[in-house]
Amino acid sequence: MIEKSLADAVAFPGIPETTLIRAMRYTLLLPGKRLRPLLTLLACEACGGSVDDALPAACAVEMVHAFSLIHDDLPCMDDDDLRRGKATNHVVFGEAQALLAGDALLSFAFEVLSHDAGSKPAPQVQKNLSPEIALVCTRELAMATMSMIEGQSLDMEGFGGHPSPEQIEGMERQKTGALIVASLRMGGIVTGASEEQLAALSEYGWRLGLAFQILDDLLDVEGSEKETGKRVGKDVEKGKRTSPSIFGVEQSRKRIEQLIAQACDSMKPFEKCAGALISLAESMREKRR
């Protein structure tokens, strides 16, 4: 369902095929885990909503994620040539077009969320959200994107050399956590979730996001290119302070376990409706080595 919606959103029927559109499509439609849009749909379901209503938000959040991947891989940032097992966007389309494709995906995410406002032809993912709901989603997504960019900026700066574990965790919350939390909250918002439900989704998201980031850092130490679809060992090479480098591999694994358990715990208010979100968190255990 997510794959189809994403493909439809960037199909642009009747519009001439341009390099920009091909570059947007290239990264957005690479096979990925689709973690963030999945969280949006599952959060919507957990709150008793119909997943159809959550599709525009799900697509928008994956577009923001794809934008961040393209820009993070650029030579002036992490300078990566491999992503999701394929050449990165700038390797295929050149730096200028990759930069613009990232910009376009970010901008298009907000177009998708505001789809049925105004009279112009709407993107394919159009659903009928109320203006209030669409606007709250816009704000959630914009604020999370700002957090993510701020986290990336701090990460690039390296905190002037000797960050504390708290600083690193704070940066990782911004860099990875904020968008994951927004993914979940938007799923709740489109179905009119209560403040309590949204708070529970946020808690789950912060914990899952941090577990996910530590796992990612562990895979950079222990994983293979085949497994991760990207270059490994880059953090160590750059002397980047990550959870495994500070606390060691064993401690980091324990922290992931703890965070998964806490994430599942956050889902208690939903009783049986959050089964899929709990399974998703627990499935991260299997990926731990």
Next chain:
Amino acid sequence: MIEKSLADAVAFPGIPETTLIRAMRYTLLLPGKRLRPLLTLLACEACGGSVDDALPAACAVEMVHAFSLIHDDLPCMDDDDLRRGKATNHVVFGEAQALLAGDALLSFAFEVLSHDAGSKPAPQVQKNLSPEIALVCTRELAMATMSMIEGQSLDMEGFGGHPSPEQIEGMERQKTGALIVASLRMGGIVTGASEEQLAALSEYGWRLGLAFQILDDLLDVEGSEKETGKRVGKDVEKGKRTSPSIFGVEQSRKRIEQLIAQACDSMKPFEKCAGALISLAESMREKRR
């Protein structure tokens, strides 16, 4: 009024000063013409609205403009070191932070437009637009940003070498016209302008935008760095096909005259209320050499 709102919007009181925030502020607050936000306020006034209501949209459009300046100046794009008479963002903050500052300004523009949705503290420019109006503005701005990025992408590609005058004009409409039109339309939208009024504002905007682009190209041929605040002669150096290089300087000047007259003509439905927009278009005549 615009300067104060922009400064307030990126003041972020109580939030620690980061490189990202300094880099965002640097380009956004450089002295500029503020053409786009001015158009938003004047269009709002022409439609009988209160300019206060148009300030969030005016700030948002200037943020999108600042985002495009930062990214266009990057080494992988136009590689410019001078903008508004100062060192460009990446010269001051480095490429990575400049890239992120552009991303952040784009994202923040949508946050400003969706300000009063949700419960978190709102940016300083917060006004009370209805969700419907804020969402239509979001859509206008997102679509115009996409057009602008598409235009920039075509410009970077150079159309495979031999673009026709129509292709160049089409590209310039996307690159410059779309955001100028959106600036005007948002000013109308916030005050509940009719479809006819919005159509007239669009027509004025397309004409003004094209005149403005041709003037910009002329200044690259005839202007000085002191006048323009940026490097000149770059188009010729790169063999870029612009209006003066295709039609010559004299013809280009005539085209500007014609476009200014047509832009003023588009304002007829507003009778006396569009005096400021007409003066603004006419003031471009004085800048023609």
